[in-house]
Amino acid sequence: MPTLWLVFTLIALAALGFVLGRQRALASAGGDVKLLHSLPAYYGHNVALSAIVPAIAVLAIWSLAQPMMIESRVAAMIPAESIAENTTVSLVMSDVRRLAEGLDQAVEAGVLDAAGANALEAQTIDVRALLAQVGVALGSEVSPEVLAAAQRYRSLTATGSILKTVVVLLLSLGGFAWAYGRTHKDFRARNVVEQGIMALLILAASLAILTTVGIVFSMLFESLNFFGLHSWSDFFFGSTWAPNFRGDSELSILPLLWGTLYISLIALLVAVPVGLFAAIYLSEYASGAVRSFAKPLLEILAGIPTIVYGLFALLTVGPMLVRIFGQGEDGLLGVEWMSGATSVLTAGLVMGIMLIPFVSSLSDDIINAVPQSMRDGSLGLGATKSETIRQVVLPAALPGIVGAILLAASRAIGETMIVVMGAGAIAKFSLNPLESMTTITTRIVSQLTGDTDFASPETLVAFALGLTLFVLTLGLNVLALYIVRKYREQYD
Amino acid sequence: MTDTRQNPANNKGGSLLQHSARTRKRNAAERRFRAYGIAAISVGLLMLCVLVTTIVGRGTGAFQQTFVTLEVELLESKLDKSGTRDIDAIKKVTTFGYAPIIRAAVEAKVAELGIDSPLKAKEMAGILSKDAAATLREFVIANPDQIGETVEFRFLASSRVDGYMKGRVSRDSIANDKSISPEQLDLVDALVSAGVVEKTFNLAFITGADASDARPEAAGMGVSMLGSLFMMLVVLALALPIGVAASIYLEEFAPKNWLTDIIEVNISNLAAVPSIVFGILGLAVFINYMHLPMSAPLVGGLVLTLMTLPTVIISTRAALKAVPPSIRDAALGVGASRMQAVFHHVLPLAAPGILTGTIIGLAQALGETAPLLLIGMVGFIASNAPETIADGLLSPNSAMPAQIYEWAKRADPAFYERAWGGIIILLIFLVTMNTVAVILRRRFERRW
Structure with missing residues (x-):
């Protein structure tokens, strides 16, 4: 049974359980609610929860664990000598999975019947050509071992799914029957249900940790695979980024890091002065009317999706810069410094616009948190308003502002759409902001879109890049928090 | 005042009505500083105007x-x-x-x-x-x-x-x-x-x-809008209950210990993780490991759920915190259990705030593109509308921002026009959602 239907069945069972449990409790009290330990609904909830929660939990764990179990059993089938040099078991396994999926699609498309797929033999039929018919492209010729492993993989998956359906349904029915049997007017249903709900609440709260663990592990494993195929010293200290899908690529992060940091720097050069001065004006000078008008309008800039900024960079800002700096004699400056619309400046400027409200609203909050008495003291000594701001308010707010800038920098480094559309695709070290350059996020996108082969370093490098990006942004965030905590003045 | 007049040494020969050079300088600095502030705000607002006029000017043609x-x-x-x-x-x-x-x-x-x-x-x-x-x-x-x-x-x-x-x-x-x-x-x-x-x-x-x-003249947004709709349904169905449950635990029940601290730090860090990292997670876990179908709105919805959860949790906790403790005390006082106090009294009072936060989170998810690139929702020509709900969740589709990106990539002015037009549609959705959120907050917000 497909998982979706299984879930629907469980939900139906739970609904039935609620009705029946409630009825049974009422019946045991002779229809008098006052004789029950808990409110009648709690008895219903008890049966419903018992029917659905353990079953769903087992379903989830089973769905996660089954692929792993099958992988290890199938991987054991592949003889060590059939693993060619330069590859590993996990690479052969990805071939096996591709082949098994291909066979599934072939059966679905009607090219093969279920029995035929299991009886295929690599020596007699060209499996690759067969699967090409249904649109499954296999990278290499299919060896008999891989085909046998794929067939085993399919049969194990099929058995596993049947077993899963049976176990989950039995568990649900069992939970139903047990809770239903316990339903009696003296049963402390409320306490049991509340404990169950508490467990669910804790589970939901720990999902955040699970997500982080998932992010770290998924990237860590693939990164380790990558470093098994590619030298780590080239990745971290090499100087060239030249992926080559025929192998032998040079994959170094440094040129990408340079592009990322350069674009972020330009973005901050735009966003920090504008955002900071906007925040100062809004919190220190502006009247209530101006503030309530300008602040929400500025914050709209933060709510605009990045794809809009990307398109703006690609189709408006880029061509505008070309009109100024490019086109030779026809251009505004009469120079030929820029050839295409994508450049560091294009992406940086647009990203700067995006970050203005980010810097301004964070700084605004921080400036507002500086106590009024400090301003009053300074003004009372005869300082002008701007002197007060520069010499009293800003120094007091400095740690917070530095924190805000670091957070903005972390946003700039992790930003994807603007650089994908506005920065270009050439990895190089250059100081010229009018040249196109590429960034970490752009390369992640280009290495992972289209046909990905999880056995090649050119694809796996994206995970190493992603991990670096994650560590980088996380580091900036933690640093920002640390600065704010450590250097914050306590005024109360 | 009179003292200064009588004591010329203090006045240094200047007049009260006429500023000294130093005062003029200071006042000029004051005016300049003010002008910088006005200039900064004008730059920000100008950019907003340019952006809006560009979008409207270029997109209405579509x-x-x-x-x-x-x-x-x-x-x-x-x-x-x-x-x-x-x-x-x-x-x-x-x-x-x-x-x-x-x-x-x-x-x-x-x-x-x-x-x-x-x-x-x-x-x-x-x-x-x-x-x-x-x-x-x-x-x-x-x-x-x-x-x-x-x-x-x-x-x-x-x-x-x-x-x-x-x-x-x-x-x-x-x-x-x-x-x-x-x-x-x-x-x-x-x-x-x-x-x-x-x-x-x-x-x-x-x-x-x-x-x-x-055939740029035949291209439309309808099918990708359906894709986005299905993704948003998944996000709503998962992020709202999980987010509310997590916030209730953290705000109402969690004891102060190291585990709770870890969860809290984790959530605030997750909110700052670049969206593309969630895309990598989705590709590695949902597609590569769990073998869910590529380009399916279900996968997109799952990834966006993980991305939106911190937003929902943060705003829900703020809404729960805003309910005064006297409500809880009164409920406990008449014999409710702690769980009953929360679910029967605190939660309904916090509902408008929770809803506002959820809508804002959804709006954020609707406009997100980067993770969708990695799970294959770009490069796919969504030519058929899904027929059933399961089909809508599992069969490959595009989404609004992904469709716009796809058109922008095709390097044809006719498709650029479509992309700007698509942005108008996307922004209409976002503006509507945010307006609803603001109205909800204005209408139901209580001051205790």
């Missing part, structure tokens, strides 16, 4: 489309040679078989209007979209009884003609363009004055499906 009205004679000899109206035989006629019929219709129209054109029939038909034959074929297959009749059709004009009508294409710009000639534009001019070619509102852009590279 909502209009040029159509050519023709009377087409559905010749039996071409479409149904057997004359039996056998649907299978009719289906065997490919779009190539329909091309001569359309050519004849164009030629007949030009002759009827008495337009003098040096063009051959095939070139005249070139002002029509490549989609025209397919439109006609679909009609004939749906209505086989109309074969042999003369039917009036509104065909899409080709993207170059459409661009000419909208001012995007001019006679100068087509000098090196093989898909259209100045003579064809002359013909278009003549047909416009005859009322055969006209520009009208284009509903197909809002409801239709994406089209291949060669």
Whole structure:
């Protein structure tokens, strides 16, 4: 049974359980609610929860664990000598999975019947050509071992799914029957249900940790695979980024890091002065009317999706810069410094616009948190308003502002759409902001879109890049928090 | 005051009414500083204006489309040679078989209007979209009884003609363009004055499906809107209950210990993780490990759920915190359990705040593109609307921002126009959602 239907069945069972449990409790009290330990609904909830929660939990764990179990059993089938040099078991396994999926699609498309797929033999039929018919492209010729492993993989998956359906349904029915049997007017249903709900609440709260663990592990494993195929010293200290899908690529992060940091720097050069001065004006000078008008309008800039900024960079800002700096004699400056619309400046400027409200609203909050008495003291000594701001308010707010800038920098480094559309695709070290350059996020996108082969370093490098990006942004965030905590003045 | 007047040493010879050089300097610095602030705000607002005018100016064109009205004679000899109206035989006629019929219709129209054109029939038909034959074929297959009749059709004009009508294409710009000639534009001019070619509102852009590279005039947002809708349903169904449950635990029940601290730090860090990292997670876990289908809105929804959860949790906790402790105390005082106090009293009072936060989180998820690139929702031509709910969740589809990105990549001004138009639709959705959130907050927010 497909998982979706299984879930629907469980939900139906739970609904039935609620009705029946409630009825049974009422019946045991002779229809008098006052004789029950808990409110009648709690008895219903008890049966419903018992029917659905353990079953769903087992379903989830089973769905996660089954692929792993099958992988290890199938991987054991592949003889060590059939693993060619330069590859590993996990690479052969990805071939096996591709082949098994291909066979599934072939059966679905009607090219093969279920029995035929299991009886295929690599020596007699060209499996690759067969699967090409249904649109499954296999990278290499299919060896008999891989085909046998794929067939085993399919049969194990099929058995596993049947077993899963049976176990989950039995568990649900069992939970139903047990809770239903316990339903009696003296049963402390409320306490049991509340404990169950508490467990669910804790589970939901720990999902955040699970997500982080998932992010770290998924990237860590693939990164380790990558470093098994590619030298780590080239990745971290090499100087060239030249992926080559025929192998032998040079994959170094440094040129990408340079592009990322350069674009972020330009973005901050735009966003920090504008955002900071906007925040100062809004919190220190502006009247209530101006503030309530300008602040929400500025914050709209933060709510605009990045794809809009990307398109703006690609189709408006880029061509505008070309009109100024490019086109030779026809251009505004009469120079030929820029050839295409994508450049560091294009992406940086647009990203700067995006970050203005980010810097301004964070700084605004921080400036507002500086106590009024400090301003009053300074003004009372005869300082002008701007002197007060520069010499009293800003120094007091400095740690917070530095924190805000670091957070903005972390946003700039992790930003994807603007650089994908506005920065270009050439990895190089250059100081010229009018040249196109590429960034970490752009390369992640280009290495992972289209046909990905999880056995090649050119694809796996994206995970190493992603991990670096994650560590980088996380580091900036933690640093920002640390600065704010450590250097914050306590005024109360 | 009088003292200073009587003591000239203090006044240094200056007058109270006239500022000294130093004061003037300080005041000038004050004015400059103020001007910087005004300039900064103006720059910000100016950018917003430029952005909005660019979007509106460039995108509104996508909502209009040029159509050519023709009377087409559905010749039996071409479409149904057997004359039996056998649907299978009719289906065997490919779009190539329909091309001569359309050519004849164009030629007949030009002759009827008495337009003098040096063009051959095939070139005249070139002002029509490549989609025209397919439109006609679909009609004939749906209505086989109309074969042999003369039917009036509104065909899409080709993207170059459409661009000419909208001012995007001019006679100068087509000098090196093989898909259209100045003579064809002359013909278009003549047909416009005859009322055969006209520009009208284009509903197909809002409801239709994406089209291949060669037919920008036929591309629409409809199917990708459905994709986005299904993703948002997944996000709503998962992020709201999980987010609310997590916030209730953290805000109402969690003891102060290291585990709770870890969860809290984790959530605030997750909110700052770049969205593309969630895409990598989705690719590695949902597609590569759990083998969920590529490009499916279900996977997109799961990834966006993980991304939106911190937003929902943070705003829900704020809403719960805003409910005063006296409400809880009163509930506990009349004998409710802690769980009952929370679920029966605190949660309903916090509901408007929770809803506002959820809508804002959804709006954020709706506009997110980067993670969708990695799970394959770009590069896929969403040509069919899903038929069932399971189909909508599991079969490959695109999403609004992914569709816009796809059009932007195609490097054709006609598709750029579609991309800007798509952004208008996307922004309309976002503005509506945010307005609803603001209204909810204004309407139901309580001050305790």
